[in-house]
Amino acid sequence: MAMNDQGRPTRPTNIGANEKRTFTGNRALEIEEALIFEIGDAGRSGVDLDEPTGAPSRLGGLEREGEIGLPGLAEPEAMRHYVRLSQKNYAIDMGPFPLGSCTMKHNPRLNEKMARLPGFADIHPLQPEKTVQGALELIDTLAHWLKTLTGMPAVAMSPKAGAHGELCGMMAIKAALVARGEVETRKRVLVPESAHGTNPATAVQCGFTVDDIPATEDGRVDLEAFKAKLGPDVAGIMVTNPNTCGLFEREIREIADAVHEAGGYFYCDGANFNAIVCKARPGDLGVDAMHINLHKTFSTPHGGGGPGSGPTVLSEALAPFAPVPFVVFGPHGHHLAESRAEASEVVEGAQPFGRMTAFHGQMGMFVRALSHMMSHGSDGLRQASEDAVLNANYVQKRLSAEMTPAFPGFCMHEALFDDSFLDGTGVATIDFAKAMIDEGYHPMTMYFPLVVHGAMLIEPTETESKRELDLFCDALLSLAREAKAGGAVEKFAAAPVFAPRRRLDETAAARKPVLRYVEPAPAQAAE
Amino acid sequence: MAMNDQGRPTRPTNIGANEKRTFTGNRALEIEEALIFEIGDAGRSGVDLDEPTGAPSRLGGLEREGEIGLPGLAEPEAMRHYVRLSQKNYAIDMGPFPLGSCTMKHNPRLNEKMARLPGFADIHPLQPEKTVQGALELIDTLAHWLKTLTGMPAVAMSPKAGAHGELCGMMAIKAALVARGEVETRKRVLVPESAHGTNPATAVQCGFTVDDIPATEDGRVDLEAFKAKLGPDVAGIMVTNPNTCGLFEREIREIADAVHEAGGYFYCDGANFNAIVCKARPGDLGVDAMHINLHKTFSTPHGGGGPGSGPTVLSEALAPFAPVPFVVFGPHGHHLAESRAEASEVVEGAQPFGRMTAFHGQMGMFVRALSHMMSHGSDGLRQASEDAVLNANYVQKRLSAEMTPAFPGFCMHEALFDDSFLDGTGVATIDFAKAMIDEGYHPMTMYFPLVVHGAMLIEPTETESKRELDLFCDALLSLAREAKAGGAVEKFAAAPVFAPRRRLDETAAARKPVLRYVEPAPAQAAE
Amino acid sequence: MRYLPLNDADRREMLAVVGASAIDDLFEDVPNEALNPEIDLPRRQGELQVERAFAGLASKNVPASSVPFFVGAGAYKHHVPATVDHIIQRSEFLTSYTPYQPEVAQGTLQYLFEFQSQVAALTGMDVANASMYDGSTATAEAALMARRVTKKSKVVLSGGLHPHYAAVTRTNSELVGDTVLRLGPDADGTQDLIGLIDDDTSCVVVQTPDIFGRVRDLAPIAEAAHAKGALLVAVVTEIVSLGALKSPGEMGADIVVGEGQSIGNALNFGGPYVGLFATRQKYVRQAPGRLCGETTDAEGQRGFVLTLSTREQHIRRDKATSNICTNSGLCCLAFTIHMSLLGEAGLKKLARLNHEAACRTYDAVAAVPGVEMLTDRFFNEFAVRLPKNAEGVVDALADRGVLAGVPGGRLWPDNPEMENVLLVAATETTTDDHIAALASALKEVL
Amino acid sequence: MRYLPLNDADRREMLAVVGASAIDDLFEDVPNEALNPEIDLPRRQGELQVERAFAGLASKNVPASSVPFFVGAGAYKHHVPATVDHIIQRSEFLTSYTPYQPEVAQGTLQYLFEFQSQVAALTGMDVANASMYDGSTATAEAALMARRVTKKSKVVLSGGLHPHYAAVTRTNSELVGDTVLRLGPDADGTQDLIGLIDDDTSCVVVQTPDIFGRVRDLAPIAEAAHAKGALLVAVVTEIVSLGALKSPGEMGADIVVGEGQSIGNALNFGGPYVGLFATRQKYVRQAPGRLCGETTDAEGQRGFVLTLSTREQHIRRDKATSNICTNSGLCCLAFTIHMSLLGEAGLKKLARLNHEAACRTYDAVAAVPGVEMLTDRFFNEFAVRLPKNAEGVVDALADRGVLAGVPGGRLWPDNPEMENVLLVAATETTTDDHIAALASALKEVL
Numbered sequence A, B: 001m002a003m004n005d006q007g008r009p010t011r012p013t014n015i016g017a018n019e020k021r022t023f024t025g026n027r028a029l030e031i032e033e034a035l036i037f038e039i040g041d042a043g044r045s046g047v048d049l050d051e052p053t054g055a056p057s058r059l060g061g062l063e064r065e066g067e068i069g070l071p072g073l074a075e076p077e078a079m080r081h082y083v084r085l086s087q088k089n090y091a092i093d094m095g096p097f098p099l100g101s102c103t104m105k106h107n108p109r110l111n112e113k114m115a116r117l118p119g120f121a122d123i124h125p126l127q128p129e130k131t132v133q134g135a136l137e138l139i140d141t142l143a144h145w146l147k148t149l150t151g152m153p154a155v156a157m158s159p160k161a162g163a164h165g166e167l168c169g170m171m172a173i174k175a176a177l178v179a180r181g182e183v184e185t186r187k188r189v190l191v192p193e194s195a196h197g198t199n200p201a202t203a204v205q206c207g208f209t210v211d212d213i214p215a216t217e218d219g220r221v222d223l224e225a226f227k228a229k230l231g232p233d234v235a236g237i238m239v240t241n242p243n244t245c246g247l248f249e250r251e252i253r254e255i256a257d258a259v260h261e262a263g264g265y266f267y268c269d270g271a272n273f274n275a276i277v278c279k280a281r282p283g284d285l286g287v288d289a290m291h292i293n294l295h296k297t298f299s300t301p302h303g304g305g306g307p308g309s310g311p312t313v314l315s316e317a318l319a320p321f322a323p324v325p326f327v328v329f330g331p332h333g334h335h336l337a338e339s340r341a342e343a344s345e346v347v348e349g350a351q352p353f354g355r356m357t358a359f360h361g362q363m364g365m366f367v368r369a370l371s372h373m374m375s376h377g378s379d380g381l382r383q384a385s386e387d388a389v390l391n392a393n394y395v396q397k398r399l400s401a402e403m404t405p406a407f408p409g410f411c412m413h414e415a416l417f418d419d420s421f422l423d424g425t426g427v428a429t430i431d432f433a434k435a436m437i438d439e440g441y442h443p444m445t446m447y448f449p450l451v452v453h454g455a456m457l458i459e460p461t462e463t464e465s466k467r468e469l470d471l472f473c474d475a476l477l478s479l480a481r482e483a484k485a486g487g488a489v490e491k492f493a494a495a496p497v498f499a500p501r502r503r504l505d506e507t508a509a510a511r512k513p514v515l516r517y518v519e520p521a522p523a524q525a526a527e
Numbered sequence C, D: 001m002r003y004l005p006l007n008d009a010d011r012r013e014m015l016a017v018v019g020a021s022a023i024d025d026l027f028e029d030v031p032n033e034a035l036n037p038e039i040d041l042p043r044r045q046g047e048l049q050v051e052r053a054f055a056g057l058a059s060k061n062v063p064a065s066s067v068p069f070f071v072g073a074g075a076y077k078h079h080v081p082a083t084v085d086h087i088i089q090r091s092e093f094l095t096s097y098t099p100y101q102p103e104v105a106q107g108t109l110q111y112l113f114e115f116q117s118q119v120a121a122l123t124g125m126d127v128a129n130a131s132m133y134d135g136s137t138a139t140a141e142a143a144l145m146a147r148r149v150t151k152k153s154k155v156v157l158s159g160g161l162h163p164h165y166a167a168v169t170r171t172n173s174e175l176v177g178d179t180v181l182r183l184g185p186d187a188d189g190t191q192d193l194i195g196l197i198d199d200d201t202s203c204v205v206v207q208t209p210d211i212f213g214r215v216r217d218l219a220p221i222a223e224a225a226h227a228k229g230a231l232l233v234a235v236v237t238e239i240v241s242l243g244a245l246k247s248p249g250e251m252g253a254d255i256v257v258g259e260g261q262s263i264g265n266a267l268n269f270g271g272p273y274v275g276l277f278a279t280r281q282k283y284v285r286q287a288p289g290r291l292c293g294e295t296t297d298a299e300g301q302r303g304f305v306l307t308l309s310t311r312e313q314h315i316r317r318d319k320a321t322s323n324i325c326t327n328s329g330l331c332c333l334a335f336t337i338h339m340s341l342l343g344e345a346g347l348k349k350l351a352r353l354n355h356e357a358a359c360r361t362y363d364a365v366a367a368v369p370g371v372e373m374l375t376d377r378f379f380n381e382f383a384v385r386l387p388k389n390a391e392g393v394v395d396a397l398a399d400r401g402v403l404a405g406v407p408g409g410r411l412w413p414d415n416p417e418m419e420n421v422l423l424v425a426a427t428e429t430t431t432d433d434h435i436a437a438l439a440s441a442l443k444e445v446l
């Protein structure tokens, strides 16, 4: 049909009752956009390059022949393509993004500006050290902030995200066990049921086996059950604190002592560090290793899925096994220790477990995170954590009028609800969440943690104003009342109706995966 | 009501039949946003400043006392406020912006980047000249490009927009008349009926009287009628070429010769220069003065209404009267002549009519325009003009299937239609245009030029692809067919329905103007 | 060419559709001998090449942030939050047109309404327009408006008015036959303006803080002007000063114009800037420029539109109050974003920091032997008289890496009396190191 | 504090609502002795102060664009169009989360789908994922995937593989008990990989162009690997090379991993970069990382979703194919924008320009007495052996304002044989002046 000649997506087949249609499929400012493969072609380009001389090539006879299949767009077409796509996204700059455990906070543009200074963005990781002293000093300074904020003696800067930081910590634990000659005997890692999926996945990726720890009625590690599982085959424990129920593990000290007594190590998942920065230091709580998501706690943008950065702080016991490279300050200024051999020369007793990534970590994120930290200062960071926790408790309290908190009492930086307030309404957690989209909000984290039925985990962060939170709560309360009042099952099931797309068929997507563009068969193309 | 507590705009009073409502008034990604005065307050701030020392002030006892009435927002609130507002705008980066006479073309981001180099953005207009040689060289280089492209001997860089350039040209003409001792006798300026409003307004602002010239059947200056109006009291003529009907004034030479013979000057409105860059030079056509809208022809962004820049090229006859300041190149490098006295020293015979603005013109726009010119080069600029004219003719041809071109034959860079194709449909030009909004397009220029009934002036520019133009034409053709088919009068009258706002009551706005925010009376506030 | 989506195949196809055999068929109306002239200019270049060319030019300039910097006189070096420049670059703001189609321009219209409200509050006036080109053209427009309002034709310009502003106003007012009485520079602040206001006077134009940095009390001048049926036009070239000083509105001004560059906008070597224009409600229909007003849409929702356009050229043509069309849109946005980030508390603090930096600079400069201070009531800028030609001194200091200020010779080139005057400005970006550098360099040179 | 919207009044009000008398009531679960520790760090600072601090640090580094620059070895200096950096800073892309709610994340999902399609086409594979952290971790993941696919446990790493990539792969594979056979540096390109592939081999990992810049024909290796039931993992650290060279897919690779930094991304001192991961359709369910797929919505409109997530940690936990969660989202966007601006014609031309610049550099360096060239089949980088320690030479050249390349000692610190080796890279940003500067400086130093 007409649309396809324009390379536009196929039109609705079963338009909803009172859907208005337009010829273009656009709705004023909501503009449909086809794939670059449908708009562009191999001959077009949005880049002007000098003409090659045509000198004979020296590619050893391995020249590429034939088409690659990459469409090109003139710059104006490309600009429009991506601007139109962007307008189909929700973002923290548009409104609350209350994803529990994700810490979607404001991303200051000052940080973006700093990260783009040529002195940081336009330097190569393998330039002579004397030409990057400012960069090394910055990494060293950030490391100092991280160590001070966590009260830990060492930090590994290589990890590229939280999960990578988990890998770093667990690798250090494994290396320590090797050093102790217990690597063959200690293979079991204890992980609470409420843990994020990356925890068990990481443990297995390090060659450990995972053993679940049950949660108590009040959403915390069951200390007795945990102790019962301890033994000479335990390598360590991975506990998130504050945990994924938004609660602080009251007995964290006991947990740490117990695992240490049992000869294991304490890995703390620091994804929720935002709740306690300058309020409590993991180093004072017996932690052996903890990753810090700079893209959560320290405001580097999530960027639609990444990049992130997961520096991992280490205790005295694990510090010697930190991976290469790391920055040391010496007579000739700042220096990078890049090999095991060199590491043990420059740092007494160092025996790095190896290397986690090429080069030196996420410099671009380091700049942003340090800019965030210096802007806040220790006073601002403490205030931020307090506001994050206050905002969460305010939301928990206000929503409790209609919704059901999963656990009693105050929460930390995020408020967890179960779906019992929806019992018998015919409205499920997912429907409730999708209805939020029509109201102008991104849904909260759903069905996680697994220990709570139909979980709804709301993390407002400190960068939401009381006004935003009040409107957000009013909207959710009205949805809850609407659900309970009954008769709105269809509305909830149909939501969202105002978004660029209605609910998508994920089952079909997984059954016959279409993971890349393929030229439509001539027949269709001609349609 | 609830909304107002959140400082949200008042809710719809008379929701359209099948309008769905949400509690917040938001519709998924379309988010309502209140005024800063309703969100912020005097105590809040999104800027951290050092603490003043509190030293005694030396303000001569004129300290401000009491409230100013300026709300402040924390940075996250401000970011959201403006991002949400931005999402209520249409823009060239979203789709075609076919405003005739406005030349809404793609704005390359390279130009934005260049304009922000500290060497250009962070220099003061009154720094010692030796500290701004690069800036002066840039202005000189841009002047060279403009003179070469127009074939004119001089250019005044001060004008801040097109209308300001008109003022510059007409001031030069007035100064020339003064020099000739004819300023008292020559007061009449001839202006075609089709002229843009700024032309007559400018003439009057220069103390001239305006005399309209009728247009011929084919949309051009009526040469005979024009000649008949010439006389010893004529100061000059202001002709737009290509004119606002999108047509090239075939008899431009005759017009120029005639006005010159009569002792007057030829001001050419260069707003439509985009049609003929590198295709024809005003200098070869007898023009005495012409402004160039850098924010049209040379792609500096319109920015929602400005800023612009209107350098004005001048003929031998008018060059001596060019305003100060201007750049000259001398033994000590580039230099700014800033006073009349100095001007006549450095340039033989110069007698500047005065000064048009503080400092030296729109440097920020100069950088962008030169970046655009250097990127295109003379070959690219000619190609651009040819593509602009081709795109306009393609649209004119395709739309002629259902719509009625105002004049026969090829057009230049814009296609003009009248509303005769809507005769008897009950759909007016404005309704047709508003319906375009729902289809995802900004309306074309309407009811201008005045010489055509229900005028619709479409200027695609060279940065539209054939694909975009085809979909645009298909959409307009289907609207035209829909209008002619009848029965859609209400739909057109109601359009747009998908935009952030329905049609706005402009009459009410003008009857009781509310031009600034005023605190609602307590009564309302409490509602 | 990267910005041109048409390729040759498209062009051939489209020419066929329009029924032309070659592109020049479409240019048939252009006189043949004028068609396709030889243009002696370089050919197209890639981004990399263009960037390198501009980097080369830029490197020949000395950015304000790179040195101790005391240059002011109508344009000021302030720190602008990164958020401002980020937001104004959003496609929806940067690449939109004048909001003539309000249904799809509420973003622009709402910020213009907020901008007008902020400017009105700051200046102490009832209403403000949606901007003029800059402070100087706003001043010229104010004089023309006073003429319309009072039907009188004599404009009195204070000697403390920025010389560029005075020149622009004179150029424009004389065009329509007004007499412009421009006083000489009022370096010592002794001028008697009031004596010059007579029954033919349409307006008296006074700047505060004036070009010499002197803070002026407008009340007596307003009184005198009103007594003669003239309007008082107040000019503010450093808008930050209104965070610390009585507003011109409080002091009786009828029209307040100003330069808004200091808030949200970079120095940009003089432009683009943003002209502020505010006046009394009763005069609004004589005001130049665009006005944004509140209204409701077909569903009763609040919305904004451009209004009272019967004053404007596109409707009234030769009867318009001004010929202005394109104004300073995006610069208004920068202004309003920065101002709403500051908020009242922030603006007052910022003004305070500017004043304190100027006071410290004042004391340091005053301590330099041979320097005569010309005023003791200033905001963030002050004038001094040096024992020798200030232009030479500024040049010598520039060689020492200090940009010391604006020499009188630059602003009053034809006035020998001003040669030794130096205008020195300080802002929140001025550090004690900068001040020390200025003072010691000055000592060396004097 | 500018980023915190709550003021003290808000806080008091909210504490009252939640029923707490003081903020620390909310922290009651934190062991008392651990609560509110003394934190010895600076206090809050304004933007201006922070900017000045970072400008100070940045000024201690030498940007690649400011000097003749020949440093490569896995990260390359290319010109990125301004449009790319502008678009990736749009709020809707920059500040959005992983697209788990597809109805309001179609923007992210569609570009991921386009990204996957471009990467698959470039590498000559059936499918690609939505990115890994970088090329090195992608390589490590490939080896782990080969293990899952083949159920074998011996990994063979070519001596031409980037030493960092080899180290990362070894670190990860050994954790799960694999034996990793890592060959020494193959400077002279004489290594026999094929002989090392046996029945226990899960995969052989080969880089092309290899770390020495040498272009490698993978076909014979693929054949040998497949004969033993092993997979061929091809590694590409300079993705631009695929604009000129046969794709690994054409040469029989089963998994192609690479570093995408060259397209759309800045050098950033090593990160963030974008890891490319592509493979055959039949292996897709063993692939790590996110996958975006096409589907339709409730109205039958085309849309995109994250799919096959039963491979991922958030669903499969300890059974997941990888623990990766956050990946390189925004860097994929930069990659896909730049790639769609280039298009096929542009990419091929860019590759050609890189190769020609490298050829010119090669000839200039070869002409320097004492330099031994180690390969004559390269793309935009090549290895040479110098008569003395390359680290010292590079330092000496840096003092002369030329960043000459990567010395062997930097990549193989524990291998004396590599001390005199220098890796030299050229790109489209390399000018003849740069090349001349390199050659003459080299002559001086050798």
Ligand SMILES: Cc1ncc(COP(=O)(O)O)c(C=O)c1O
Pocket (backbone or CB within 6 Å): A101, A102, A161, A162, A163, A164, A196, A198, A240, A244, A269, A271, A272, A293, A308, A309, A310, D324, D325, D326
């Ligand atoms: C509790 C927890 N742990 C670990 C992670 C993984 O962090 P990343 O996505 O940076 O790898 C997350 C991220 O969502 C998380 O919420």
Ligand SMILES: Cc1ncc(COP(=O)(O)O)c(C=O)c1O
Pocket (backbone or CB within 6 Å): B101, B102, B161, B162, B163, B164, B196, B198, B240, B244, B269, B271, B272, B293, B308, B309, B310, C324, C325, C326
């Ligand atoms: C034909 C014509 N002349 C003059 C102008 C005025 O230019 P500016 O808005 O830059 O003052 C315009 C702008 O729309 C125009 O279209």
